[in-house]
Amino acid sequence: xxxxxxxxxxxxYEGQEVNITCSHNNIATNxxxxxxxxxxxxxxxxxxxxxxxxxxxxxxxxxxxxxxxxSTLSLPxxxxxxxxxxxxxxxxxxGGFKTIFGAGTRLFVKA
Amino acid sequence: xxxxxxxxxYKIIEKxxxxxxxxxxxxxxxxxxxxxxxxxxxxxxxxxxxxxxxxDDSQLPKDRFSAERLKGVDSTLKIQPAKLEDSAVYLCASSxxxxxxxxxxxxxxxxxxxxx
Numbered sequence: 001x002x003x004x005x006x007x008x009x010x011x012x013y014e015g016q017e018v019n020i021t022c023s024h025n026n027i028a029t030n031x032x033x034x035x036x037x038x039x040x041x042x043x044x045x046x047x048x049x050x051x052x053x054x055x056x057x058x059x060x061x062x063x064x065x066x067x068x069x070x071s072t073l074s075l076p077x078x079x080x081x082x083x084x085x086x087x088x089x090x091x092x093x094x095g096g097f098k099t100i101f102g103a104g105t106r107l108f109v110k111a
Numbered sequence: 112x113x114x115x116x117x118x119x120x121y122k123i124i125e126k127x128x129x130x131x132x133x134x135x136x137x138x139x140x141x142x143x144x145x146x147x148x149x150x151x152x153x154x155x156x157x158x159x160x161x162x163x164x165x166x167d168d169s170q171l172p173k174d175r176f177s178a179e180r181l182k183g184v185d186s187t188l189k190i191q192p193a194k195l196e197d198s199a200v201y202l203c204a205s206s207x208x209x210x211x212x213x214x215x216x217x218x219x220x221x222x223x224x225x226x227x
Contacts, residue, residue: 034215043115043202043218044154087153101146101153 004088009106018075020105022088025069033064033071036087038104044087048073075107083109113137115219117203123225129191132222136184136205142166144216145178145188146202154202160186193226200224 005023012018024033032051036044048055050062050071061074075082085104116135124130136143141162146154157176158168163183171178175194180186190197200221207215 041220043204043221044216045218046215049215085153100156103153 004090004102006086006088006102006105008103009108011108011110012078013110014079015077018078018082018107018109020073020075020086020088020107021070022073023070024088024090027068027090031068031090033062033068034089034091035060035062035073036089036101038085038087044101047086078107078109080109080111083107115203115205115217117201117219117222119222120220121223121225123227124193126195126226127192129189130193130224131190132188132201132203132224134186134188134203134219136186136203137217140205140207140217141183142206143180143186144202144204144206145186146204146218148200148202148221150199157188157201190224193224195226198224198226 003026006020010018010020032049034049035047037047038044048057048060048062050064052064052068055062063072063074071088073086085106087101087104089101115137118133122130143160145157147157148154155170157171158178159166160180163180175192176190178186178188186203188201200223202218202221204216204218206217
């Protein structure tokens with residue numbers, strides 16, 4: 001499984017765009033990149049997933065460069081309710097569906 | 112669509128006692144996971160089932176933890192005897208067997224365990 005590296009924490013203000021970058025230098029050809037969000041007292045929640053280039057949904061965008069050794073989760077115009085821990089995962093089913101979480105990035109959004 | 116159901120939501124026990132957590136995954140999800148999340152850390156995979164077979168239990172402390180998924184649907188995680196360091200949130204999750212990414216996992220809200 002590819003190991004991921006993320007910043008431990010980030011601060012932002014309401015209305016700003018937040019970009020969280022994840023490094024995964026050993027990503028394999030079959031690996032997908034998935035981001036989860038976790039609020040206090042809740043289980044992680046799937047946000048977005050991609051393989052290459054750019055993916056956008058109603059919550060976020062995911063930018064993946066051509067070498068796929070990193071990815072950036074972009075949250076547009078954050079609000080206080082976006083304060084959470086964000087986890088980056090890489091992997092695929094050929095590894096036996098093993099899904100390993102790192103420590104994640106703690107995002108604090110201030111008023 | 113109903114999500115992953117877990118119970119109990121909260122449990123406080125004394126060390127050396129036993130506790131059991133129950134999980135009902137999303138209907139049709141063949142893969143079921145149990146994670147342990149200690150405060151301030153990311154979830155740690157304890158055991159993973161595919162239908163009623165174990166795919167990975169390499170991080171399950173088998174001297175005190177056990178889990179089963181007898182009919183390939185519901186699952187139970189048991190701790191006996193509990194230690195202080197078992198205080199954590201126990202998260203159950205499920206995913207589709209056919210998911211090629213292996214990473215689209217749906218979590219329950221967790222069962223909070225405090226061992227005193």
